[in-house]
Amino acid sequence: MGYSMLRAVLPALLATCLVAAAQAQTATATLAPTAGNTTSGTVTFTQKGDKVMVSAKVSGLTPGGHGFHVHEKGDCSASDGMSAGGHFNPTGKPHGDPNAPDHHAGDMPMLQADASGNATLSTELGVIAVGSGATDIVGKSVIVHKDADDFKTQPTGNSGARVACGVINKS
Ligand SMILES: [Cu+2]
Ligand SMILES: [Zn+2]
Numbered sequence: 001m002g003y004s005m006l007r008a009v010l011p012a013l014l015a016t017c018l019v020a021a022a023q024a025q026t027a028t029a030t031l032a033p034t035a036g037n038t039t040s041g042t043v044t045f046t047q048k049g050d051k052v053m054v055s056a057k058v059s060g061l062t063p064g065g066h067g068f069h070v071h072e073k074g075d076c077s078a079s080d081g082m083s084a085g086g087h088f089n090p091t092g093k094p095h096g097d098p099n100a101p102d103h104h105a106g107d108m109p110m111l112q113a114d115a116s117g118n119a120t121l122s123t124e125l126g127v128i129a130v131g132s133g134a135t136d137i138v139g140k141s142v143i144v145h146k147d148a149d150d151f152k153t154q155p156t157g158n159s160g161a162r163v164a165c166g167v168i169n170k171s
């Protein structure tokens with residue numbers, strides 16, 4: 001490629017790169033405890049192709065498994081977290097394990113807290129999206145539950161009270 005050709009093509013290449021960077025969509029939820037609880041943390045969602053990388057760091061839990069979902073309303077105003085509504089379910093599926101064929105779009109793997117009550121989770125989800133379409137999680141919320149998710153009971157997984165809530169904002 002000659003220099004003049006490169007000079008002609010370079011601005012277009014740069015523009016393409018800038019657009020690609022702008023489309024690397026990321027959203028974050030800062031989890032705050034509901035009344036009577038001490039659970040807090042951060043959850044980050046990053047669109048990567050047709051998947052979403054989920055990275056969570058949560059503390060103030062009881063040791064063991066905790067149900068962990070995207071809920072349908074971006075409203076954590078109620079002291080018990082119930083204002084966040086049910087599990088985010090734009091595709092009209094039953095509640096289930098995110099690794100099973102059928103599950104709510106908002107169903108995520110359980111948080112597993114260690115003896116100190118800390119949990120980290122790093123996973124990839126296929127149904128949700130960040131920033132576009134019917135499965136967009138921006139403006140929804142993340143809920144952490146008191147108990148483990150059985151991935152069977154409809155439509156909640158029987159994971160008990162809501163111990164933390166955070167609205168998902170574009171970051
Ligand atoms: Cu939930
Ligand atoms: Zn569910």
